[in-house]
Amino acid sequence: GAGVSQSPRYKVxxxxxxxxxxxxxxxxxxxxxxxxxxxxQGPEFLTYFQNEAQLDKSGLPSDRFFAERPEGSVxxxxxxxxxxxxxxxxxxxxxxSRGLGxxxxxxPGTRLTVL
Amino acid sequence: xxxxxxxxxxxxVQEAETVTLSCTYDTSENNYYLFWYKQPPxxxxxxxxxxxxxxxxxxxENRFSVNFQKAAKSFSLKISDSQLGDTAMYFCxxxxxxxxxxxxxxxxxxxxxxxxxx
Numbered sequence: 001g002a003g004v005s006q007s008p009r010y011k012v013x014x015x016x017x018x019x020x021x022x023x024x025x026x027x028x029x030x031x032x033x034x035x036x037x038x039x040x041q042g043p044e045f046l047t048y049f050q051n052e053a054q055l056d057k058s059g060l061p062s063d064r065f066f067a068e069r070p071e072g073s074v075x076x077x078x079x080x081x082x083x084x085x086x087x088x089x090x091x092x093x094x095x096x097s098r099g100l101g102x103x104x105x106x107x108p109g110t111r112l113t114v115l
Numbered sequence: 116x117x118x119x120x121x122x123x124x125x126x127x128v129q130e131a132e133t134v135t136l137s138c139t140y141d142t143s144e145n146n147y148y149l150f151w152y153k154q155p156p157x158x159x160x161x162x163x164x165x166x167x168x169x170x171x172x173x174x175x176e177n178r179f180s181v182n183f184q185k186a187a188k189s190f191s192l193k194i195s196d197s198q199l200g201d202t203a204m205y206f207c208x209x210x211x212x213x214x215x216x217x218x219x220x221x222x223x224x225x226x227x228x229x230x231x232x233x
Contacts, residue, residue, distance in 0.1 A: 003159075033220060042119075042206050042223030043160075056218040089158065095219075101148035101167060101210055104221060106160035 002026070004107035006092050012113045013082045021077045021110045025094030032075050033104060034067055035091040043091050049075060082114045117142045117209050121224035128197055129232050135182075136192045136227045138207030146212045149183065149190045150221065154204040163205070166190065194229075202231045 005024045013019050025032050030051055035043035036059075045059040051072040060067070064083075069075040079086055089111050093104040118141045128134040140149070151163040166174045166183050173181050178195045194201055208221040 031219070035221075040225075042208075042225050043221070045220040045222070048218045048220055056220070059220075091160065093160075093221075101165065101212060101219065103150075103162045103165065106152075108157065108159045 004092055004094055004105050006090075006107040006110050008110060009108060010111050010113075012115065014115055015083060016081050018078065018080045019082055019112065021079075021090050021112070023075045023077070023092030023094075023107060025073065025075070025092070026096075026105055027073075028096065029094035029105075030072075030097045031095045031102070031104075032069060033093045033095075034075070034077050035093065036061075037089040037091055037109070039088070046077070046090075079112075082112075084114050087112055087114045117144070117147075117211060117222045119207050119209050119222055119224035121207055121227050123227045124225070125228045125230070127230040127232055130199060131196055133193060133195050134197055134229065136194075136205050136207075136229065138190045138192070138224060140188050140190065140207070140209050142188070142209065142211070144211050148210040148212065149181075150208040150210065151179070151181070151190075151192045152206045152208055152223075153201075154206060154226070156203070160206070164192065197231050199231050199233060202229060204228050 032049040034046040037043040047067045048056040049069040064080045066078045089109040091109045092107045095102040095104045147168045149166045164176045182191045204226045206226045207224040
């Protein structure tokens with residue numbers, strides 16, 4: 001079956017531009033996570049959705065970052081007025097439900113480069 | 116807050132040998148899971164093995180096994196009979212089961228780059 005997909009795979013933006021990153025989770029998965037992975041580092045949590053509800057956005061680094069999952073499936077991470085420090089790989093992960101330490105299935109990521 | 120430490124940025128081992136990757140963590144929680152994820156150069160993160168904190172028995176998955184020392188907060192990964200396809204970044208990760216709103220987010224270490232030498 002299809003795994004988690006993300007688009008675009010690569011994005012180059014000029015400083016100050018807005019970008020939108022898309023995540024298609026595995027069909028039927030309730031939980032969806034966004035992580036930010038800086039070069040040479042481990043992923044860091046950004047935000048979490050349970051179906052369409054954004055239950056935790058404590059990891060979003062600033063109010064320029066916004067995420068949504070309006071119908072409980074596809075999610076979009078939007079970054080407004082991009083800055084150079086936003087350059088990173090953005091990973092999306094989904095899991096079938098909460099509880100029981102479910103495995104998170106990761107997408108290939110979107111590499112964002114801000115010039 | 117939880118922290119995860121991987122003190123070996125890079126390791127290399129000859130094919131068919133055994134290698135152990137180290138991980139320590141810090142938490143005040145008692146109910147959690149620990150994971151090892153593999154990230155090959157293509158970047159897609161793959162689960163290698165998972166350990167439930169309340170289980171004393173160490174998890175094993177084929178050539179992969181863990182040494183879980185709860186009191187010492189240590190969670191090392193042993194790869195036996197290493198293969199060229201094991202070359203990847205390996206991340207240790209912590210999941211707290213008592214997070215608010217059921218958010219079972221992962222807290223990752225900084226990773227260990229493992230190279231298997233032919």
